Amino acid sequence: MTYRAPINDMLLALNHGAGLLAAVKAGHYGDFDGDIAAAVLEEAGKFASDVLAPLNRVGDEHGIKLSDDKVTTAPGWPDAYQRWTAAGWNAVSGPEAFGGQGLPLAINAACTEIWSASNIAFGLCPLLTLSAIEALDAHGSGELKKIYLEKLVSGEWTGTMQLTEPQAGSDVGALRTRAEKAADGTYRIKGTKIFITYGDHDMTDNIVHFVLARLPDAPAGTKGISLFLIPKLMVNADGSLGERNDIYPSGVEHKLGMHASPTCTMTMGDKGGAIGYLVGEENRGMLCMFTMMNQARLGVGLEGVGIADRAYQQALAYAQERRQGRAAGSKGDGMDAIIVHPDVKRMLLQMRSMTAAARTICYATAVALDISVRAKDAKVRAEAAARGALLTPIAKAFSTDIGNEVAYLGVQIHGGMGFIEETGAAQHYRDARITSIYEGTNGIQSIDLVTRKLAANGGASVWGLIEELSGIVKQVETSNDPAFGTTGAKLRDALGSLERSSKWLLERVTSKPNDALAGATPYLRLFGSTLGGCMLAGEAIAAKSNGDAGDPQRYVTLARFFAENISVQATSLEKTVTDSADAVNGADAVLLA
């Protein structure tokens, strides 16, 4: 079945849960007109349903091919990419000086969800280009920008990010690709990179590679890494394409999912070295990487949201159609649609509410990152930057965990049919699996949350957020709507667990780092479950008072379900954070036995 962007849910999350409307009203978005969000999302939804969604299964079945140093994508994909750039979707949030529409990241975040939901393997390509644009815009020389940036913004050329090598995955500092300065000021790069997404393809004339490498005598580790721009085809002075550069796809991976997205081994230097241009300063390549890391991680979190929503829509349709068994107490003769069964309802609600929570967390991250660059007031910008930094690992890890869990339930609702590839539920399950691994594994996100984000300012970012969330919970507690059930009590408990766990970790992050690290993953889950629950409750309250999202009571039920089933886990997770470090760190006795 196809995919329809859930515009009402998305707008409620964007405007109210994530606070876009309030930020616009406060003037933090300059002259951006918040009203255009709805129109952009409507159009994006149409493009996704009409052009991208129909190619999702084709891409999975056909995959990609490598021959004669060239990657060929699945039938229909190059054409869809042309339509994508022609319609301007690549340029939504690109810098206006280089042809972009300069729309907020928050709008692009909602669009990214839509691209990922309709066709996650397709959407991944522009996600990488976006990172390239960001790195080049922030750190590139005027000349490099002039030649490359407009083409990347329009999408006429795509970008790649090349960090990983066989011995250097999570530990980027271990990379060995070499760069040497040539007499003309350019560099010659030799080495091999692995796991390079869209490292080669046939959808554009040229590809702009961003490659991390080491100069001779560079310091060891991450302090000796430089970033280079390496075009696939050299660009002549008049902007026309020139010689083939010495960077080639030498292998493609056979993967569990994302079959349509080429994952390449890239070889540089077989013909003397790839010609590259330094981006930023020598040995400061990691700085350039950090610049774009927030946005890239948020992008992957949105992939989690997108795949979850796609899996949900498909499971819901199946549960409404498939007849099997009868409802408890049913007197009728025929079978009922399986959606009548409470256990099926539970699964669907879990899928929908977890998706909604992850969506709002991701959108709120985007709003914070927007304000951190758009607000006039420096203090507002600084606070928003801290908020964005805090939320980013949660947006990435919690949302992609949820993407996997929801896709799992999507298969489950289909029963035996879910295990059959033609049904399509299994593709979402396979495709989702990489999202909790790439762009920093979810374990690394948890460690980032505890050791950098929580600890950054003595916990101030967390205490500030808890106070805000507490205000939402107060609104639930004082609401007279019985449909909220025990939502207020559950969220209040969860906030208490979040606060105590945060303190416990803060007290140990320096003095007993292994104790804090042992609790990082359950802490991130606790954080996401609490934050998501409060945000959904806030959305329900907003829906009730605004009435602009259809029947508001369904948002109350959704918030209630999440609080009573997901946020409620915070109290148990708190005990895990505070009580299980000894067992974890005493693991050698078990594991090495």
Place this chain on the structure above:
Amino acid sequence: MTYRAPINDMLLALNHGAGLLAAVKAGHYGDFDGDIAAAVLEEAGKFASDVLAPLNRVGDEHGIKLSDDKVTTAPGWPDAYQRWTAAGWNAVSGPEAFGGQGLPLAINAACTEIWSASNIAFGLCPLLTLSAIEALDAHGSGELKKIYLEKLVSGEWTGTMQLTEPQAGSDVGALRTRAEKAADGTYRIKGTKIFITYGDHDMTDNIVHFVLARLPDAPAGTKGISLFLIPKLMVNADGSLGERNDIYPSGVEHKLGMHASPTCTMTMGDKGGAIGYLVGEENRGMLCMFTMMNQARLGVGLEGVGIADRAYQQALAYAQERRQGRAAGSKGDGMDAIIVHPDVKRMLLQMRSMTAAARTICYATAVALDISVRAKDAKVRAEAAARGALLTPIAKAFSTDIGNEVAYLGVQIHGGMGFIEETGAAQHYRDARITSIYEGTNGIQSIDLVTRKLAANGGASVWGLIEELSGIVKQVETSNDPAFGTTGAKLRDALGSLERSSKWLLERVTSKPNDALAGATPYLRLFGSTLGGCMLAGEAIAAKSNGDAGDPQRYVTLARFFAENISVQATSLEKTVTDSADAVNGADAVLLA
């Protein structure tokens, strides 16, 4: 990498956690010599490592082929099957009167784990044959047994179980396959079955199909279903093989996993009707199915344990070998193996402890089922039967949930390599996915637990079990071993949650069935987490007092980890059971919006 059966862990679980040793001492196993368990498992482990494990990946890559009405299995598979029957592994628990070794189900359960771990798609074939043996042994006529049972026990012929039709999955009563009595007392069967595991293959000369069908004018629903034995090739009076019967594979499924196990659409009646023999009485086919359901569900639970252990072994080896990053506070120059990182330790401990808990629950189920038929005392048998019935849905659903979760973590520990098919971690992840669906979805297991097993005798089976588990917890509480950490307190809390949730559900199962049904899945999880935690604690105590399982402290750490990370979830799950029914049953407002 290959697979090694964890004999020490298995024997500790079997003898102590599951209580085999105590039952043997109490005389419930007749003259069975408990000491032979170790020898059988050692030999099974060798066969699995040498013959089955090497074919696991071949089977996944090659899959099966259907052409000219015949299924061909992967290279090496028919030969491995010959070695399997020649070594006597098919006959471990088969009836002695028909050439079986008559060993307890508990021993066969441990073997089933080993077959599933080494090659789950292979192990599935004898699992189905076992069900066929059970149905035929319990309900078949003397003549049918004489012709077919010995061949099934030895494995010279395999068996299939054919229930499912497109409109009749979980709702077996909706099936439409027709059977008509012929003049000679046999039946002619016409219809189509789907999802038939090993419905055809080239590993044996003959296949014995057990097919559910309806006689003309049979009552509607499950009360009008009869069971028929339909040989692929007719058997002549002298036992030689005769004509091809009218039952053919007409399609095979393209699946997410289990590629080596053919899943067939079976067509009967294109040539006048398949010749079948009635098993049991007319219209009593569901009774025959129920006979073997416990054992089949336990078998699938053991698949969950097996795939979990396989995924764990592979992840552990990778974590010991892969070097990336450094331990907190490390002063060395080089990278450390990733197993030093607390977050990786956490994942490995979670994998190992969840696998161990599921293993013991499954073995305990097997011991109960053994005692229910082997004990001399009728009261002992009846109590064991109730215990076995109670534990079966937990053994099936909790263990297969865990199989999926552990396989997920196995991919995660491999990082980007986990997403690459050649690594092998992804195969376990794909293969595991069906186990929570087939043989009754895990949702159906939960409903069975709440509506039949918990409610069967006013909760007496559950109260009896809680009392036993409470005794174990008391031992932990009074133990002076600080390595238990907060295990005692966590398990005590979990038992309280189990008791309160059980009472809450019992009070509603008849009066408010939808409230009880809404809590079924979290209740089963709560039950498994509590039961598993207590059993692992019991094993740790046994290991300490016996000293027959190597260093006992690793079992203490393992039990502690499970209690502090998994059992601790019981308190949150209790709240979900008791507080979320309104949200679940109010879902229509959300889902149909």
